[in-house]
Amino acid sequence: MNKGYFGDYGGLFIPETLSHALNELEKLYVDIKDDKDFNSKLTEIYKDYVGRPSPLYFAESLTNQLKGPKIWFKREDLNHTGAHKINNTVGQALLAKMLGKKRIIAETGAGQHGVATATICAKLGLECIVYMGAKDIERQELNVFKIETLGASIVPVLSGTATLKDALNEAIRDWVTNVDSSHYIIGSVTGPHPYPTIVRDFNAISGRELKEQSLDKFHALPDMIIACVGGGSNAMGVFYPFIEDETVELIGVEAGGKDSSDVGGASITDGSTGVLHGAKTKILQSKSGNILETNSISAGLDYPGVGPEHAYLADLKRAKYVKIFDDEALEAFYEISKIEGIIPALETAHALAYLKKITTLDTNKNVVVNMSGRGDKDLYSVMQNAK
């Protein structure tokens, strides 16, 4: 089998200029991933800077209201910067330092990955350039200001769809040009090998913690884990430590867009096999292989591809992928805010909306929703939407 494959998916579909940098990254990662010093440094940052472990919270009111299984939230929204994204960026920023690279490139959709990257770059004294679609800049104004406050520069991307997909294109173009001095911190389990593996491993901290916490709190593994899937990094991180535990049902929730006639962003549910941004995976494309313009109320799920390992888990039927429409996610956004006092990110609201579809599960079952991020960043666009 070729390098970097998960079943039929993955690989290294990149311009030749980048292949050396990716090989170097892979070599370094293989060397240090089990290295004691590296891991103790990472653990310290996770603990004192990110605020890990993130709690496992029993959503009692919601459980009582839905009258179905017990519902728990894995609180990645309480991480520093407000989402799971920082789990990956701190790990990769440490890798960049070891590679001797002082300039960091990132792309961002909802802005959370941009904020998480700018944050760790500020702490470690690295230059940081964030590519962001012009359309996303408009709907994520607060994160744009945050990124700039943290000392990073934002480059607006106007080409194509002016969203995450095109921000990724521009980030790759920057990397091709500045490959000797720069490290590209990709924000999801997407992209060429070894990124899907590296990003998964750094996010898997949430899954490992969840395993311990669930044994501690309800003396069993969860019966079901639900996570939203755009590129799929929060989902892959929380799923990964449970893949061998076959009693644990894994549910990835994709964005359906406005309604069933909309393109949406559900690459596994609605897509087909193709190559995008360095990996062979499930993508939303036309018959001739051109990438479709996706649509979702949530900028973080507005992406026409998905991590190759998710495509693999879907083929194996080890994880199940479903889609939730904009209005269902919005409804969950308001409901969870009111009943639990937790305002979820619109991405996370997709996972939460799925809870309504499983109320027939036995009341002694334990269902965990990965609370991938908090909703502060979305308040402005939800407010505009309400007007």
Add this chain to the structure above:
Amino acid sequence: MQNSNLLTVNKNKTAFIPYLVAGHTSNEVFSAALKLLNDVGADLIEIGIPFTDPIAEGKIIESAHHHALKNNFVLSEVCKIVKEFRTYSDTPVIAMGYTNSFINPSSEYIATKLSESGFSGVLIVDLPASEKSIINSFTEKKLNLVQLIAPTTQLNLIESFLENDPALIYYITQRGITGSTNLDLAEISEKLSSIKKLSNKPVVTGFGIKTVEDVKNLKNLTDGIVIGSPIVEKINLDSSLNALKEYLKPIVKAIKE
């Protein structure tokens, strides 16, 4: 003298390899530009297959890709134009683009279509040499391969690239995207002579070559010169192709003299 299935080159002759985007700015203009490039002395012509996400392209070529797609580009139209061009000239043409345009609905289907229409080869920018099953679909249809080598390529890997028996090596002159401007002649010269020592394939160079001066600086180092962004820009500027004609006159003269 070296013969490859795509190019015949020798010490006294540098090949001129223009690039244009299929369907840009219309099928009529594209077809006329193809003939013009042939008539001014192209030795091999690269036809870009439009893709929504051409990550190695600069602004000029990217917007030509998007423009062609907006005009409802379909591969069969380009195939028809190339088939007609085959009755007009023997100059070989290759399809250049991105993997996803070459595997949908399947690589076998695209290979058959390109081969039947008279394409002589493919250059797939983001397809690594290790993806043998995709690559084989094209070689089985007698389509020649072009292997890209970048300034960052570790030259000890060349041997593994040559396993696929490419007809040409295309050396990317710089770290960057198409249309950039920072040619480092010392590095280019050193890399090209190293590549020449490791392979007997013709080695052509491209990315960022625009002016007569660029051409004069490079022509003795390389077997062929690829020019893309300035050609696409001129086609964009003037669909009567006069601007392109004017631009090419001194360029081709400099390459050929």
